[in-house]
Amino acid sequence: MSVLDILTAILVIIGAAFFLAGTIGLLRFPDLHSRIHALTKADNLGLGFIALGLLIQADSIAVALKIVLVWFLALAAAATSGYLIANHAMESNTPERSDDV
Amino acid sequence: MSIETLYVAVAIFLLLNVLGGLIRILIGPARGDRMLAAQLFGTTGVAIILLLAEGLDRPALRDIALVVVLLAVINTVVFVRFTGPPEDRAGETGP
Amino acid sequence: MTFEMLFDVILALMLVWLCWRVLAAPDLFKAVVLFIVYGLLIALAFVRLQAPDIGLAEASIGAGLTGALMLDAVGQMTGRRMPWQRKDEPDRKEADHGQS
């Protein structure tokens, strides 16, 4: 394993940890809006770390550009859907919070 | 231990992550919760496909990752536009 | 039994379990969301079986387009409920009140 491989391994494991944090947030947070907050940030940060780790290993500039494009599209998709679901939950009568703080 | 083994191991870990997120779909109180968990699986699936493309040395899989991430929004948009709660969407859909 | 086959075994078991949950879930909207996840996972299975073109078609058509069509149909057939029907009711009740 070269230095590049070790760097990739570290970045990929950090990304996997962020995905784990996103899943725990999805399962443990009390209401819908905080779950949106957990998912759209933690998951895309995890995907960003994994994409960064794979970017180091890329053979050509085209492969690297494709990985970066995947990440940017994932960011746009998460931002759009997070906003849409939050807006939909606000204008319908879903319970905002189980225990009123 | 080669770096490819690590890729596959992280892919297995992300698959178990999906398995944990399925619980939220099963118990989720509101419809938005279930849709949100499905959105999570889009992102996780993209990460799994990227890792498999590198770990199995198959560069065609990156195109699949592009398609998956492009189509992840469609289901959410359809959900928001067409399957609202009955009291709000009785007539015409959309604001 | 290599290390990569652990991925395949977990994926196959998840597919079967997910299929059972789709067809046994009482709420129809939950079933459709689980169906979207099922489409994504079966695209992963195609990818593992050296068929990336099939995975591409299944991820775009199977998970994306069919899921959107199903969501639309669920929204029309169970979303606009009649006043006598409660929220989050299983889908068996509609036929009883349909003729009244």
Place this chain on the structure above:
Amino acid sequence: MSLFLIYALAAVGLFAICLHAIITRSHLLRKILALNMMGSSVFLLLIAIAYRNSVEETADPVPHAMVLTGIVVAVSATAFALALARRYHAETGETELSDGDGST
């Protein structure tokens, strides 16, 4: 335990579950879901067979072509069935088919 065997067993299990559901469930949308997943299981079995017959790291291309056609036909059939079910629901208000004894 080869890769072919894992996915072939999964495909057979999926087919059995969907066949059971398509007989016992009465709601129309659930029947359509079961039919769609049944088609997916057949595709999975075909692709697994193509993987077993692979020579030199490339799978057999003939089942791939058949499955690619089949996916497109399956989504068309699903869209048509959904349109029929929605029309039936709009006309009669029911979500299940009657027994055919003219009572509806």
